[in-house]
Amino acid sequence: MASTPVSKKQKTSKDAPYELIYWPGLPGRGEHVRLALEEAGASYTDSAHLEDGMKLVLSHIDTKNLGDAANPPPLAPPILKHGDLIINQTPNILLYLGPRLGLVPKAEDDEDGIYKVNELALTALDGLSNEAHDTHHPIATGQYYEDQKEEAKKKSADYIKNRIPKFLGYFERVLKGEASKGGKWLYGGEVTYADLVLFQCLDGVKFAFPKAVGRMEKEGKFKSVFEHYERVKERPKIKAYLASERRQKYSLGIYRHYAELDED
Amino acid sequence: MASTPVSKKQKTSKDAPYELIYWPGLPGRGEHVRLALEEAGASYTDSAHLEDGMKLVLSHIDTKNLGDAANPPPLAPPILKHGDLIINQTPNILLYLGPRLGLVPKAEDDEDGIYKVNELALTALDGLSNEAHDTHHPIATGQYYEDQKEEAKKKSADYIKNRIPKFLGYFERVLKGEASKGGKWLYGGEVTYADLVLFQCLDGVKFAFPKAVGRMEKEGKFKSVFEHYERVKERPKIKAYLASERRQKYSLGIYRHYAELDED
Numbered sequence: 232m233a234s235t236p237v238s239k240k241q242k243t244s245k246d247a248p249y250e251l252i253y254w255p256g257l258p259g260r261g262e263h264v265r266l267a268l269e270e271a272g273a274s275y276t277d278s279a280h281l282e283d284g285m286k287l288v289l290s291h292i293d294t295k296n297l298g299d300a301a302n303p304p305p306l307a308p309p310i311l312k313h314g315d316l317i318i319n320q321t322p323n324i325l326l327y328l329g330p331r332l333g334l335v336p337k338a339e340d341d342e343d344g345i346y347k348v349n350e351l352a353l354t355a356l357d358g359l360s361n362e363a364h365d366t367h368h369p370i371a372t373g374q375y376y377e378d379q380k381e382e383a384k385k386k387s388a389d390y391i392k393n394r395i396p397k398f399l400g401y402f403e404r405v406l407k408g409e410a411s412k413g414g415k416w417l418y419g420g421e422v423t424y425a426d427l428v429l430f431q432c433l434d435g436v437k438f439a440f441p442k443a444v445g446r447m448e449k450e451g452k453f454k455s456v457f458e459h460y461e462r463v464k465e466r467p468k469i470k471a472y473l474a475s476e477r478r479q480k481y482s483l484g485i486y487r488h489y490a491e492l493d494e495d
Numbered sequence: 496m497a498s499t500p501v502s503k504k505q506k507t508s509k510d511a512p513y514e515l516i517y518w519p520g521l522p523g524r525g526e527h528v529r530l531a532l533e534e535a536g537a538s539y540t541d542s543a544h545l546e547d548g549m550k551l552v553l554s555h556i557d558t559k560n561l562g563d564a565a566n567p568p569p570l571a572p573p574i575l576k577h578g579d580l581i582i583n584q585t586p587n588i589l590l591y592l593g594p595r596l597g598l599v600p601k602a603e604d605d606e607d608g609i610y611k612v613n614e615l616a617l618t619a620l621d622g623l624s625n626e627a628h629d630t631h632h633p634i635a636t637g638q639y640y641e642d643q644k645e646e647a648k649k650k651s652a653d654y655i656k657n658r659i660p661k662f663l664g665y666f667e668r669v670l671k672g673e674a675s676k677g678g679k680w681l682y683g684g685e686v687t688y689a690d691l692v693l694f695q696c697l698d699g700v701k702f703a704f705p706k707a708v709g710r711m712e713k714e715g716k717f718k719s720v721f722e723h724y725e726r727v728k729e730r731p732k733i734k735a736y737l738a739s740e741r742r743q744k745y746s747l748g749i750y751r752h753y754a755e756l757d758e759d
Contacts, residue, residue, distance in 0.1 A: 294664065297672035303611055303682060304672055306618050306665050316607055320614040322586075327610050343580055346591050347567055350584040354570050361625070369633050370646065371653035382634065382646050389635035400558065401570050408561035408568055418567060 244314030249275040249328070252291055252310040255284040257484035258431070260321045260360065261309040263352075266427040267325060269472040271332035279479065291317075322353050325424045334424040347418045351405065351425035358398035359432035363439060364485045366390045366492060376489070387492035391443040395436060399453040402429060406455040414455055415462065422466070429456075430463035435486035443494045508578030513539040513592070516555055516574040519548040521748035522695070524585045524624070525573040527616075530691040531589060533736040535596035543743065555581075586617050589688045598688040611682045615669065615689035622662035623696035627703060628749045630654045630756060640753070651756035655707040659700060663717040666693060670719040678719055679726065686730070693720075694727035699750035707758045 249268060253261030255278065268275045278284035288308050290296070298304040298317075305319035311327065318324060326349055329335035336344030369386040370379040405417050412420030417429065433456070437444045448457050463469060472478055481488070513532060517525030519542065532539045542548035554560070555574050562568040562581075569583035575591065582588060590613055593599035600608030633650040634643040669681050676684030681693065697720065701708045712721050727733060736742055745752070 294668070297668050298674050300673045301607075301611075303615060303669045303674045304665075305614075316610075318607075318610050318614055320617040323610055323614045323617055326590075326613065327607075343565075343582075343591075346580075346582050346587055347565075349590065350569075350582055350587045351567060353584040353587055365629070370649045371657070373653070373657055382649075385634050385646075389637070393635070393637055401568075404558070404561050405567045409564045410562050410567045 245316065247314050249273060250278075250312035251275055252278045252288055252312060253308045254288055254484075255279040256479065257482045258435070258479050258486075259309075259484040262431050263321050263356075263424075263428050264309050264311065264324050264328070265477070266431055266469065266472070267328050267332055267334055267424045269477075270422070270427060270466065270468050271328075271334060272468060273332055277477070280477070322349065322356060325349075325352055325428070329424050332424075334422070334427070336419050336421070336423070341419060344419055347410065348423045348425045351417050351423075352428045354401065355398070355425065355429045355432045358394060358401075359429075359436055360485055362390060362394055363432075363436055366439070367487050367489060376487070380491075383489075383492060387440075391440060391494055395440070395443065395447065396452075399433075399447065399456050402456045402459075403453045406459060415459075417459075422463075426459070426463055427469075430460055430469075433457075433460050435481070438481050439486045439488050440493045441488070446494070509580065511578050513537060514542075514576035515539055516542045516552055516576060517572045518552055518748075519543040520743065521746045522699070522743050522750075523573075523748040526695050527585050527620075527688075527692050528573050528575065528588050528592070529741070530695055530733065530736070531592050531596055531598055531688045533741075534686070534691060534730065534732050535592075535598060536732060537596055541741070544741070586613065586620060589613075589616055589692070593688050596688075598686070598691070600683050600685070600687070605683060608683055611674065612687045612689045615681050615687075616692045618665065619662070619689070619693045619696045622658060622665075623693075623700050624749055626654060626658055627696075627700055630703070631751050631753060640751070644755075647753075647756060651704075652758075655704060655758055659704070659707065659711065660716075663697075663711065663720050666720045666723075667717045670723060679723075681723075686727075690723070690727055691733075694724055694733075697721075697724050699745070702745050703750045703752050704757045705752070710758070 251261060251264050253259060278287045291305050291310050292307055296304045301315060302317040307319060309321055309324060310317060310319045311324040318327060329345060329348060335348045366387040367376050367383050368379065369382045376383060405411060406414045411417055416422050417425045447453060515525060515528050517523060542551045545551065552572050555569050556571055560568045565579060566581040571583060573585055573588060574581060574583045575588040582591060593609060593612060599612045630651040631640050631647050632643065633646045640647060669675060670678045675681055680686050681689045711717060
C-alpha cells in the first residue's frame with residue numbers, strides 16, 4: 232500500500248482534499264486525524280468548522296445509511312472522505328493516511344515498518360484514549376457521568392494507580408529500545424503518526440488528571456515519554472496548529488477534567 | 496503491502512511458519528489469529544500447545560524487554576512472530592496476515608479494500624470483544640470479578656440492552672449494504688478476515704449471554720448476522736478446526752459466562 236505511486240493517485244477521484252467528518256466542539260478522536268494532516272501540511276476540510284458540521288456527521292452515522300457500492304456504512308466518527316472513499320475507525324484512517332502523508336517509513340526502506348507504527352498507535356489509543364474515556368463512563372456510555380460517579384471514582388483510582396503507569400512504562404521502554412533508533416521518536420528514528428497519537432493521548436490524560444500526571448512527571452520514571460511529548464509539541468507545524476483556532480478546547484469528550492476523579 | 500509478491504517473501508527470513516504467541520488455556524484474542532490461519536490452511540505453531548507456552552508469552556511481555564533492532568517490545572499477547580518480525584495487537588496481526596493468507600481483496604482489484612476489512616474488524620473487536628470483556632471487569636482489569644460484581648451487573652444490563660443491539664444492528668446494515676456484494680460476506684462478496692472476527696466475537700457473546708443473545712436471535716431483527724455466523728461456522732476448514740482439540744474451551748478470558756450477568 233505504501234508502495235502505490237503518488238502519481239497513480241492523482242489521476243483518480245482522490246485528487247481532492249481530505250475531508251474529516253467529526254463532531255464539532257471538542258478534540259475527541261478526530262484530533263488524531265487532524266494532527267497527522269497538520270504535521271504533513273495537507274489540504275483538508277473539517278466538519279467541526281463547517282456550518283452544518285453536526286448534520287453532516289449525523290447523516291453518515293444514520294442507522295438508515297447502508298453505505299454505497301464501495302463503502303460499508305461507518306459506525307461512528309471520525310470518518311475520512313477522500314474522493315469516493317469513505318472510511319472510519321481512528322487507527323484505520325491513520326493507516327490510510329500514513330503513507331500518503333509521509334508519516335510511516337517508506338515501504339522500500341522498511342517493508343514492515345507500517346505494522347510497527349500501527350501497533351504503537353493502537354496501543355496508545357487502547358490505554359490512553361479508550362480507557363481514559365471509560366474512567367468517567369465505566370458503566371454506560373449512554374448515561375450521564377453523574378449517574379455513574381461512584382463507579383467512575385473507583386475506576387479512576389485504578390487507572391491512575393495501575394493503568395497510566397503501565398502504558399507510560401511501556402512507551403518508556405519503546406523509546407529506550409533499539410527499534411526507536413535513538414529514542415527521539417517511537418520507531419525508526421523519524422517522526423511517524425504513532426508519535427502524534429501518543430502526544431495527543433498524553434495531552435488528554437494530562438488535562439484529565441493534572442495532579443496525578445504532574446506527580447508522575449516529577450517522579451522522573453517516565454522521563455523519555457515526557458520529553459517525547461515536548462518534542463512533538465515543539466514541531467513547527469504542530470506548534471502553529473496548537474496555537475490556532477483550529478485546535479479546539481477539551482470539553483465533554485474523551486478527556487474530561489473532574490477534580491474529584493484526579494488524585495488529591 | 497498486499498502487492499508485495501509472495502516470491503520476494505520466500506527469499507527472506509520469513510520463509511518460516513507463523514508463530515502465534517498467546518496464553519494457553521483459553522481462546523481469547525489469540526482466537527482471531529488462529530481462525531485466520533486455520534481458514535487459510537497456513538502452517539503455524541501455537542504457544543497454547545507448547546510445553547513452555549506460558550514461559551514464552553511471559554518472556555515477550557517482560558517489562559525488561561526492550562524489543563530488538565527492528566521490533567518494539569510487545570505490550571501484550573497475541574504476538575505474531577514471522578521470521579525476524581515480531582508484532583502484537585490483534586487487528587495489526589490480522590492486517591499483516593490478511594494479504595498473505597488471501598483474506599482481504601487483492602490490491603490490484605480493490606486498492607482500498609484492506610481499509611474496509613480493517614475497519615470492520617476493528618469495529619467488531621471494539622464492541623463485541625473489548626466491551627464484552629469489560630462487562631465482567633468494569634472497574635479494574637487487575638481485580639477479581641468478585642470484587643466488582645455489583646458494577647458488572649449494571650454494565651452487563653446496559654451491554655445487553657444497548658450495546659449488543661447497536662453492534663449487531665451495525666453489522667446487519669453492513670450485510671444489507673451494497674458494498675457487501677450480496678450480503679453473504681461483510682465486504683466485497685468474498686470471505687475476509689473481518690468475517691472470521693465477527694464470527695468469533697458473536698460466538699463469544701453467545702457463550703457469555705446465551706439467554707439475551709438467544710432472545711435476540713429469536714426476535715429476528717438481526718437475521719443476516721445470525722445467518723452469517725452459521726455460514727462462517729460451516730466453512731469446511733473452520734468446521735474441522737472447531738471440532739478439533741486445537742479449539743480451546745472458553746474459561747476465564749474475554750468471554751465468561753456468569754449466569755447472574757445474563758438476562759433472566
